[in-house]
Amino acid sequence: MSQVLIVYYSKRGNTQKMARLIARGVESVDGCHAIIRTVESDLDGAPEPQDPIVSEQDMKDCAALILGSPCYFGNMASPLKRFIDSTGNLWFSGAMEGKPAGVFTTGSSLHGGQETTLINMMIPLMHYGMIMVGLPYSEKSLLYTTSGGSPYGATHWTEFESNRAIDSNEKQLCIAQGKRTAQLASKLKEN
Template sequence: MVNILVLFYGYGSIVDLAKEIAKGAEEEGAETRIRKVRETLYPELIQQFHIPVDNTKDIPEVTLDDLKWADGIAIGSPTRYGNMAGGMKTFLDSTAPLWRNGDLYGKPVTFFTEASTVHGGHETTILTMSTYAYHFGMIIVTLGYGIPEISKSTTGGSPYGASHLGSKKELDEDEIKIARFQGKRLAQVAKKLLS
């Protein structure tokens, strides 16, 4: 049995992507945990922008122990000006004890995102999250063109990872297939590395 952590920041389609990635890992026989990153926005901004924080109230907040438990990790954040959201960066900045102890060294990691516009920074957001993996000595698991949906989807992902065009309310069929493929691939790589 392989342990897969699906970690995200956000409230809308990023949550849906996280759940589909977890399903893909479970199809490969993995035990999964879905965890969210603590909200760091000021309460007045949450009110002003009508951010639906209640959408994730049943999902536990991530701890450093969740990352140590995991044999493979999927990390997702919506795009913020072509970068990961501040909440995700704040959490990743707090992982120095794991870096110091080498707790994540050699573990596979993969990334996913969503943005409101087609050219809103899907790939750059994944790249900004991936820099942490280099410092930890993790193994970055990409999708390549492993399934045909990656080549034909205009919104659902790329060789970098699963994504969603946030202007659409729900994930489409290609986006679901790509996200599940990503979870399955992460679990497969984690199994190979453990054997």
């Protein structure tokens, strides 16, 4: 069984909802299982985590990794960045090399830096030696979305008050990203 680890930070629940949709895509691939984890928060007013906190062992054990975060000024949230910054042993040991990886984000404004957030999350994954998995334009929802979605990864526009539901195109892109990442993890495991 190939474990695809989905690690996210979510203050208002939107990124968590995306993680669950991505997990549905992962679970649609035979022989693949989604593991959902979150990170510890140091932010005031952050809700209690609803998922287990990620561990370094979770990272070592996974066949693929998908990271998610809200977009804060074009970058990932500090709790996720703090976790990544604590994983120097994974980088040094090469434990993540050759594994597929993807990224996803939420943002409260249409042009608030979602794509730069995705790219910023990719950088440490490339330093790990991971294989980046994006969303190709064969995913028709990329052509029709008027809110979230990018070839770099799934996105969701939450609106200013963070209460806009994930629309059908955003949902499809989340599922497609999970499925695509799991398929690659499965193929790599075969070799």
